Amino acid sequence: xxxxxxxxxxxxxxxxxxxxxxxxxxxxxxxxxxxxxxxxxxxxxxxxxxxxxxxxxxxxxxxxxxxxxxxxxxxxxxxxxxxxxxxxxxxxxxxxxxxxxxxxxxxxxxxxxxxxxxxxxxxxxxxxxxxxxxxxxxxxxxxxxxxxxxxxxxxxxxxxxxxxxxxxxxxxxxxxxxxxxxxxxxxxxxxxxxxxxxxxxxxxxxxxxxxxxxxxxxxxxxxxxxxxxxxxxxxxxxxxxxxxxxxxxxxxxxxxxxxxxxxxxxxxxxxxxxxxxxxxxxxxxxxxxxxxxxxxxxxxxxxxxxxxxxxxxxxxxxxxxxxxxxxxxxxxxxxxxxxxxxxxxxxxxxxxxxxxxxxxxxxxxxxxxxxxxxxxxxxxxxxxxxxxx
Amino acid sequence: xxxxxxxxxxxxxxxxxxxxxxxxxxxxxxxxxxxxxxxxxxxxxxxxxxxxxxxxxxxxxxxxxxxxxxxxxxxxxxxxxxxxxxxxxxxxxxxxxxxxxxxxxxxxxxxxxxxxxxxxxxxxxxxxxxxxxxxxxxxxxxxxxxxxxxxxxxxxxxxxxxxxxxxxxxxxxxxxxxxxxxxxxxxxxxxxxxxxxxxxxxxxxxxxxxxxxxxxxxxxxxxxxxxxxxxxxxxxxxxxxxxxxxxxxxxxxxxxxxxxxxxxxxxxxxxxxxxxxxxxxxxxxxxxxxxxxxxxxxxxxxxxxxxxxxxxxxxxxxxxxxxxxxxxxxxxxxxxxxxxxxxxxxxxxxxxxxxxxxxxxxxxxxxxxxxxxxxxxxxxxxxxxxxxxxxxxxxxxxxxxxxxxxxxxxxxxxxxxxxxxxxx
Numbered sequence: 179x180x181x182x183x184x185x186x187x188x189x190x191x192x193x194x195x196x197x198x199x200x201x202x203x204x205x206x207x208x209x210x211x212x213x214x215x216x217x218x219x220x221x222x223x224x225x226x227x228x229x230x231x232x233x234x235x236x237x238x239x240x241x242x243x244x245x246x247x248x249x250x251x252x253x254x255x256x257x258x259x260x261x262x263x264x265x266x267x268x269x270x271x272x273x274x275x276x277x278x279x280x281x282x283x284x285x286x287x288x289x290x291x292x293x294x295x296x297x298x299x300x301x302x303x304x305x306x307x308x309x310x311x312x313x314x315x316x317x318x319x320x321x322x323x324x325x326x327x328x329x330x331x332x333x334x335x336x337x338x339x340x341x342x343x344x345x346x347x348x349x350x351x352x353x354x355x356x357x358x359x360x361x362x363x364x365x366x367x368x369x370x371x372x373x374x375x376x377x378x379x380x381x382x383x384x385x386x387x388x389x390x391x392x393x394x395x396x397x398x399x400x401x402x403x404x405x406x407x408x409x410x411x412x413x414x415x416x417x418x419x420x421x422x423x424x425x426x427x428x429x430x431x432x433x434x435x436x437x438x439x440x441x442x443x444x445x446x447x448x449x450x451x452x453x454x455x456x457x458x459x460x461x462x463x464x465x466x467x468x469x470x471x472x473x474x475x476x477x478x479x480x481x482x483x484x485x486x487x488x489x490x491x492x493x494x495x496x497x498x499x500x501x502x503x504x505x506x507x508x509x510x511x512x513x514x515x516x517x518x519x520x521x522x523x524x525x526x527x528x529x530x531x532x533x534x535x536x537x538x539x540x541x542x543x544x545x546x547x548x549x550x551x552x553x554x555x556x557x558x559x560x561x562x563x564x565x566x567x
Numbered sequence: 568x569x570x571x572x573x574x575x576x577x578x579x580x581x582x583x584x585x586x587x588x589x590x591x592x593x594x595x596x597x598x599x600x601x602x603x604x605x606x607x608x609x610x611x612x613x614x615x616x617x618x619x620x621x622x623x624x625x626x627x628x629x630x631x632x633x634x635x636x637x638x639x640x641x642x643x644x645x646x647x648x649x650x651x652x653x654x655x656x657x658x659x660x661x662x663x664x665x666x667x668x669x670x671x672x673x674x675x676x677x678x679x680x681x682x683x684x685x686x687x688x689x690x691x692x693x694x695x696x697x698x699x700x701x702x703x704x705x706x707x708x709x710x711x712x713x714x715x716x717x718x719x720x721x722x723x724x725x726x727x728x729x730x731x732x733x734x735x736x737x738x739x740x741x742x743x744x745x746x747x748x749x750x751x752x753x754x755x756x757x758x759x760x761x762x763x764x765x766x767x768x769x770x771x772x773x774x775x776x777x778x779x780x781x782x783x784x785x786x787x788x789x790x791x792x793x794x795x796x797x798x799x800x801x802x803x804x805x806x807x808x809x810x811x812x813x814x815x816x817x818x819x820x821x822x823x824x825x826x827x828x829x830x831x832x833x834x835x836x837x838x839x840x841x842x843x844x845x846x847x848x849x850x851x852x853x854x855x856x857x858x859x860x861x862x863x864x865x866x867x868x869x870x871x872x873x874x875x876x877x878x879x880x881x882x883x884x885x886x887x888x889x890x891x892x893x894x895x896x897x898x899x900x901x902x903x904x905x906x907x908x909x910x911x912x913x914x915x916x917x918x919x920x921x922x923x924x925x926x927x928x929x930x931x932x933x934x935x936x937x938x939x940x941x942x943x944x945x946x947x948x949x950x951x952x953x954x955x956x957x958x959x960x961x962x963x964x965x966x967x968x969x970x971x972x973x974x975x976x977x978x979x980x981x982x983x984x985x986x987x988x989x990x991x
Contacts, residue, residue, distance in 0.1 A: 237691070239698045240711060240863070257695045285955070487704050487852065555710045556867065 204392070207416050207450065207458050214462035214525030223518060226531035228563035230551075233268045235560050240553045243291045244560075246541035247298060251548075251562070254288040254302065261300070261312070266548070268562075274316040282316055289355070294364045301364050301402075307355065309369065309402070321402050325371070326354070329400060329409040345380035347393045350411050352377055356396070363434045365454065370399045370434065373411065382425040383479040391419040396430060397439075397456065412456025413439075418446045424473045425482055426489045433501040442508055444495040445473060449508065449522075462525035468512035469494035491515070500539035500547075505567070507547075509536055521567055537563065601746035601758075609783060610744045610760055614736040616787035621729075622831035624889050625653050625881040628988055629674060630917070631874075633717060634927050635684070635861045638869035641927035643684040643861070645717055646914050647904055649676035650984050651878060652893060653834075673893065675980045680909045681945040682931045682938070684715055684861075686868065692936065693862060706849040709816060709856070711863055717904070718858035721874050725823050725837050727799035731774035733762045733781060734792060741765055741773070747780065756785040775799040789832065793822040802855060813855035814848060816865075817841050833881050842871040873923070882987045895979055905950040906977065909942040 239257035246252075250271070251264045260275040276283050286304040294301055300312040301321075309321040322328040333351050341351060352375045359372035375394050380386045382394075396415065401408040419428060427445040434440075438459065439452045447465035452458050465471065473493055476482045494513040499506070506522035510530075517536050521528045537549035551561045629651035635643040652673040683692035697714040729735065733742045741764060748759035763778040779794035796818055819841040826835040841857045843865035861870055884892070918924040932938050954966040 236689075239695045241698060241700050255695070257698055553711075555707065555864065558864070 205417050205420075206414055207461070210450075210458045211460040212448075212462065213460050214464075214522070214527060216464060216527045217523065218527060218529035223530045223532050226519060226533050226565050228533075228565040231266070231268050231562040231564060232554075233264050233560040233562065234270060234558070235553065236558045238262065240555065240558065240560070243288060244538070244540055244550050245291055245293050245300065246543070246548055247293055249543055251540070252291075252300070253560075254291045254300075256287055256289065259284050259287050266543075266564075275312065275318065282318060284310055284318055289357075290360065290362045292362045292364045292369070296366065301362065301369060303355070303362050303371070311402070322405060325400070325405060326351070328405045329398075331406065342377075342379075345375070345377045345386065347375065347380070347389070347395060348411070350398060350409060352380065353395065353398060353411065358429045359431060361431060363432065363439075365399075365434045365437075367401050367403060368399050368408070368454070369402055370397055370432070370439065372396060372430070372432065373398045381479070382419075382423070382428060383482050384477060387423050388420070391415050391423075395456075396441075397432075399454070410455065413441065413452060414456075416443055416446050416448065416450065418443070418471075422473070422475045423477065425476050426486050427473050427493070427495050429495075429497075431497065431499045433499050435501040435503075440499055440501050440506065442496050442499045444497065445471060447471070447496065449499070449506065460525070462522065462527075463508070464520065464527040466494070466510055466512065466518065466520070466530070468514065468516070468518070469496070469510060470513055497536060498538055502542050505542075507539055507567075509533070509538075511536065531567070535563075599749060601749070603745060606744035606746045606760055607739075609746070609758055609787075610733060610742075610762070610781065611736065611739055612787040613760075613781065613783040613789050614734055614739055617734045617789050617825075617832060618736055620827070620830060620832040622828075622833045622881065622883075623653065624886060625833070625883050626889075626892070626983075626987060627651050627653065627833070627881040628879040628984065629876055630879075631717075631876045632921070632924060633872065633874040634923060635715065636871045636873075637687050637862075639871070640687045641930045642686060642870075643715060644682045644924065644927040644931060645679075645904065646681070646917070646924070647676045647679035647906075648917075649674055649678070650980055650987075652889075653881070675976060676904065676906050677977075677981050677984050678910050678913065679904045679906045679946070680911060680914045680938075680942050681904050681949065682927075683936060683941045683945060685931060685933060685936075686862070690933070690935070692941075697859075698863065705852050706846075706854070709854050709860070709865070712859075713862050713865070714859040715861045716859075718874065720858070721839055722837060722876070724797065724799060724821060724839075725834070727775060728777070728792060728794065728797065728821070728823065731799060732777055732792065732794075734789060738774075741775075742777075757790070758783055758785070769798060788827050789825050791822060791824045793820065795820050797821055798855075802857075813853050814846050814851050815855045815857075816843060816846050817855075817857040818844050819857045828881065834878055836875065836877040838873070838875040840871065840873045843869070879988070892983070895976065905946050905953065907946070907974075909946060911939050911942055 238253065238255050241257060242253055242255040244251055244253055249266055253262045259277040260273055262273045263271045265271055286306060288302045289305050290303040292301045298314050302310045302312060307324040307326050309325055311319045311321055329350055341349060345352060353373035354376040356372040356374040361372065363370045375381055380390060382390045395411040396413040398411050424445055429444045430441055432439055432441045437454055441450045441452060447463050448461040449463040450458055450461045494511050496508060496510050498509040504524045508520040510518050510520060512518060517533045519531045519533050519537065535551045537551055539547055539549040541548055545566055546564050549563050551563045554561050628648065630648040633645040634641055685692050696716065699712050703711055731738055733739055742762045743765050745761050746758050747761045750757050760781045760783060762781060764773060764776050766773055767776060769776045776798040777794045779792065781789060782791040783789050819839060821839045823834060824836045825832050843860060845866035862868060918928055928938060954969065
């Protein structure tokens, strides 16, 4: 047999193999169980009855993070060190933590904050990747000056040069905090931080995109007492991101309940449940019929930057996640610009509510949910809502 | 023709009940019409003269003041004086080219005072100097995002005006001119020449959108150029983000004054006044501002700013001496406001000649926040943030080394200042 005929005979096989590899045969999500049934029709969208609550923001930057703890609202300003406590009827109560290096002081404001459910401590992620804990007496303990350096302190100049030339998604130093996700979570002594690669030749915009969506990780976690020894990068983007390059809609949100991580992705109607090592366990979630899921592709970083804002106004997507007990709530933006809240009981879809605004649900007290709704810039105040389901 | 005009003006003056000869002369002056050709010729002469006499390689004392007001009430004041090294400006008219990367000279303060920021009606100062939320767009971004820092592009516009404006002989055909006034001082005639950009295709073909006045003597000495709502390549958002102009939400005036010494033309002062004006169309995705609003809700708070610098008698230095000084001046364009132990009594003396500064200092001297405490608080805070920023950029804590370097530089500059400008 001539060599050319031999090659030709293998071509169909090669094509099939290529197609199969492009269809995600190696995705950890491919064979997981799909759970949940519909307890309500998707077409039934009820209005959510809410009570509004106003909190004065005059002495804040109007930008920051809210934590609900012990029936108080705590505000961590993005542009000012410290926290401010408010009652649930909007009254300012006190402020703590000044700027400095003393025992009740910090050097930089919070980029994000998580509540340690076990001891009530606040875990603060500062703007230099520092992590600090604030206990119930407002004593500050620095966990690390820079978690990026602490997890791999021996990473030297040559290692960086090598990584620059040969990007490797399995190396933690490829990653940085994922600002778009805008959340950190504490689980026991472990902190889970969303990450994204920071590499000129390995990203979701124009370089190595195929490999990026297949192999880059989305979380880093470590024990706060032994960062280097317990550091793990885990979690992947789901298959929906392999069909076309859509970094504009690659945001994700997550919540930890029990020993499971719930993750929702902007372009994917499914909610994935992972174990604490990132292994997908099952998925559930109903596609909203008001979100088409058809997004324009992006071919370069400059195109991403130019089109990002417009695209988020033009298309619907899945947004924020809240999990408490057997209740899962997911905020969604519809194609026509409306906001709805999907309600799940365990994995079962229980209906949707029209909220009109992107709610950031902070917690539940009794049978009432509390959510941050928006900032009222003109009146320099924050608007919260309280609702029941 | 002239006689006819004068006669008509006299009749008009009489009709209006203007009786005195002086008043009649003033009216005649106001009514005088100057041919366009005269305006063009005068402007060409002034531009050629300006380019030839534009001074270089000098050091001068500089005094900056910036006052932020809310509905006319002072909220914050910056005062700083120091040495300005002008060697980086380019000179003769054929070579009036643009210096990359925006090298406007060097400045190091010998003393500064910066107050805290008080909104009218509030007892405590605003302690958040800037907000920059990237996820906000359009009109909301204008309302929420702000920065109370000194706008460093304040002096860049001067270079844009000199290079692309009517003071550059090679650019004169881009403008239309008309003489609006003629007056006499000390036996010399002066003219006020109005100008306007002819082709308004900004930011593409047109380098600068400007209308204003140039004040020139009959000899061609330029004493002043003033503009209103000028846009140039330093109108940042226009330059880097769009091929078309954005909707402005500020109105401003910008003036540069010149003085002639020993046949050279020096900059004697630069001033800018900005006020925020709420646009009718709030649906645009980006708006243009002359400078960042100093706090949020600029329309609700009715913010306005006045920023000025005056330069005193220049000292010419030879190139070699200048090069060695410039090496020591290595502070870059950014104006550092921190100086240890601000001389508040010196600034109060300075305020005696500046009613606007006196008013601002009086308003900002608040119960619980006396001015001397404010001075130290601001200086400390600004310096700490500079050190932290340096630490971030270099990834090592060399703040001690940097502090030592800055203290040495300050000592050097103060010594140079005292030598060049001995106190009388």
